[in-house]
Amino acid sequence: MTLTTNYIAGEWVSGGAETRDINPSNTGDVVGQFAMAGEADTVRAIEAARAAFPAWSRSGIQERHDILKRIGEGILARKDELGRLLAREEGKTLAEGIGETVRAAQIFLFFSGEVLRVAGEKIPSVRPNVDVEITREPLGVIGLITPWNFPIAIPAWKIAPALAYGNCVVFKPAELVPATAHALSQVIIEAKLPAGVFNLVIGKGSVVGETMIKHPGVAAISFTGSVATGRRVAANSVGATPMKKVQLEMGGKNPMVVLDDADLAVAVECAVNGAFFSTGQRCTASSRLIVTSGIHDKFVAAMTERMKGLVIDDALKAGTQIGPVVDQSQLNQNLSYIKIGQEEGAKLAYGGELLNRETPGFYMAPALFTEVGPNMRVAREEIFGPVATIQRVKDYDEALSSANDTEFGLSAGICTTSLKYASHFKRNAEAGMVMVNLPTAGVDYHVPFGGRKGSSYGPREQGRYAAEFYTTVKTSYTLPV
Numbered sequence: 211m212t213l214t215t216n217y218i219a220g221e222w223v224s225g226g227a228e229t230r231d232i233n234p235s236n237t238g239d240v241v242g243q244f245a246m247a248g249e250a251d252t253v254r255a256i257e258a259a260r261a262a263f264p265a266w267s268r269s270g271i272q273e274r275h276d277i278l279k280r281i282g283e284g285i286l287a288r289k290d291e292l293g294r295l296l297a298r299e300e301g302k303t304l305a306e307g308i309g310e311t312v313r314a315a316q317i318f319l320f321f322s323g324e325v326l327r328v329a330g331e332k333i334p335s336v337r338p339n340v341d342v343e344i345t346r347e348p349l350g351v352i353g354l355i356t357p358w359n360f361p362i363a364i365p366a367w368k369i370a371p372a373l374a375y376g377n378c379v380v381f382k383p384a385e386l387v388p389a390t391a392h393a394l395s396q397v398i399i400e401a402k403l404p405a406g407v408f409n410l411v412i413g414k415g416s417v418v419g420e421t422m423i424k425h426p427g428v429a430a431i432s433f434t435g436s437v438a439t440g441r442r443v444a445a446n447s448v449g450a451t452p453m454k455k456v457q458l459e460m461g462g463k464n465p466m467v468v469l470d471d472a473d474l475a476v477a478v479e480c481a482v483n484g485a486f487f488s489t490g491q492r493c494t495a496s497s498r499l500i501v502t503s504g505i506h507d508k509f510v511a512a513m514t515e516r517m518k519g520l521v522i523d524d525a526l527k528a529g530t531q532i533g534p535v536v537d538q539s540q541l542n543q544n545l546s547y548i549k550i551g552q553e554e555g556a557k558l559a560y561g562g563e564l565l566n567r568e569t570p571g572f573y574m575a576p577a578l579f580t581e582v583g584p585n586m587r588v589a590r591e592e593i594f595g596p597v598a599t600i601q602r603v604k605d606y607d608e609a610l611s612s613a614n615d616t617e618f619g620l621s622a623g624i625c626t627t628s629l630k631y632a633s634h635f636k637r638n639a640e641a642g643m644v645m646v647n648l649p650t651a652g653v654d655y656h657v658p659f660g661g662r663k664g665s666s667y668g669p670r671e672q673g674r675y676a677a678e679f680y681t682t683v684k685t686s687y688t689l690p691v
């Protein structure tokens with residue numbers, strides 16, 4: 211098996227240690243063997259990016275537009291191959307893998323347009339004859355640290371704006387998904403970026419991630435991952451000299467409220483899709499279902515009936531609706547929460563058991579807990595698997611306060627046919643994103659993405675709002691003499 215390498219300073223280079231990339235649908239299938247970069251490789255990547263920054267930051271907007279457009283088109287041209295690789299490596303279904311790949315392409319194409327729309331302001335000064343100009347400038351070298359659950363879309367929504375606004379990039383993907391990161395990097399490199407502008411450094415968070423955060427040559431860190439790692443990233447970024455600008459997107463325990471007046475079929479589809487698709491491994495997953503008592507029993511019955519029909523199998527097999535869990539350690543975590551929920555007194559209404567399929571993989575049946583209390587760990591902690599809880603509440607007011615009773619604040623949803631409750635929920639849900647009659651997961655690429663409270667820190671990602679993080683503002687005063 212050939213060793214796949216990192217991309218530093220315009221060249222593919224090997225690292226010291228190696229990692230084996232395993233297909234979670236079939237643990238006998240090795241997706242690839244990857245070179246793991248160390249501290250010295252990371253420093254070289256940062257230095258190459260710093261050296262490339264002066265020219266790249268002054269490059270013309272037409273050049274940057276063309277490059278980003280080529281990347282978007284390059285991804286689209288290879289969407290089936292990339293989507294298949296993603297599904298094989300991460301375990302989401304082929305349709306989800308291809309869908310995510312198309313999303314990555316759309317993000318590059320969106321930011322190819324944004325390159326042409328960077329604007330400033332020229333305004334009068336409060337002092338006579340003085341002009342004031344407000345302009346946006348790139349930050350410098352940006353370290354991008356990504357999780358495994360969206361192996362192409364999340365890197366895309368960080369790399370595209372970073373490059374669009376004239377920054378150089380050191381990209382550190384999650385250890386579990388090097389193949390997709392490598393394939394995306396190939397498309398990026400084929401678009402003919404100057405050497406050093408984009409670097410791929412596959413390696414451990416504790417080595418590559420921490421080196422990027424501590425290195426004075428990195429201006430900013432954009433991180434997506436768990437809350438525990440995010441805290442550490444923030445503390446290290448602020449503790450570094452000079453202090454780094456930092457953006458964190460972290461976990462969720464997203465509530466989906468179902469009111470008595472909801473369309474039952476819509477509510478069940480929202481809940482099943484939001485809680486279990488992508489194997490529940492979405493930061494925006496509808497993991498906490500909050501259901502008013504008038505519809506509760508009908509909803510539970512319809513949900514369990516619908517869950518019986520779900521096809522859980524090899525991610526690459528036609529007809530599979532839910533693939534395996536990403537790896538053994540995530541599977542162990544999910545199963546331990548099934549036990550915790552039962553010990554806490556919740557009722558396991560459906561699923562939660564290991565499944566055997568033709569090939570050895572990390573298969574489990576999506577699980578639904580009912581009779582869940584608001585203080586149970588299964589209702590409060592992010593499980594990050596196909597496990598959903600149902601809390602029964604008496605009315606809308608209790609549903610809203612339960613929805614907001616969480617340390618997280620990424621996405622919140624409501625299923626209702628009442629305009630009054632939908633409007634009230636949109637105004638009062640303590641979340642960065644609110645969905646009405648839609649799953650809490652599944653967002654557009656041209657609008658801001660992010661949360662509140664313990665889910666996010668710093669400016670929003672995606673859409674025009676990405677400029678807040680990927681640029682810095684300069685205010686210039688001129689007295690013409």
Ligand code: NAD
Pocket residue numbers: 355356357358359360382383384385413414415416419420434435436437438439440442443459460461462492493494592594620665
């Ligand atoms: P993780 O925190 O374990 O790892 C994320 C990244 O951080 C990886 O690349 C990892 O190598 C790196 N890392 C680890 N230790 C580090 C350190 N000390 N310094 C710097 N980097 C370090 O998360 P994960 O398991 O890959 O992903 C799952 C988590 O991501 C879940 O909590 C999920 O909710 C969250 N997530 C959030 C969003 C969002 O936008 N809010 C999107 C997707 C996933």
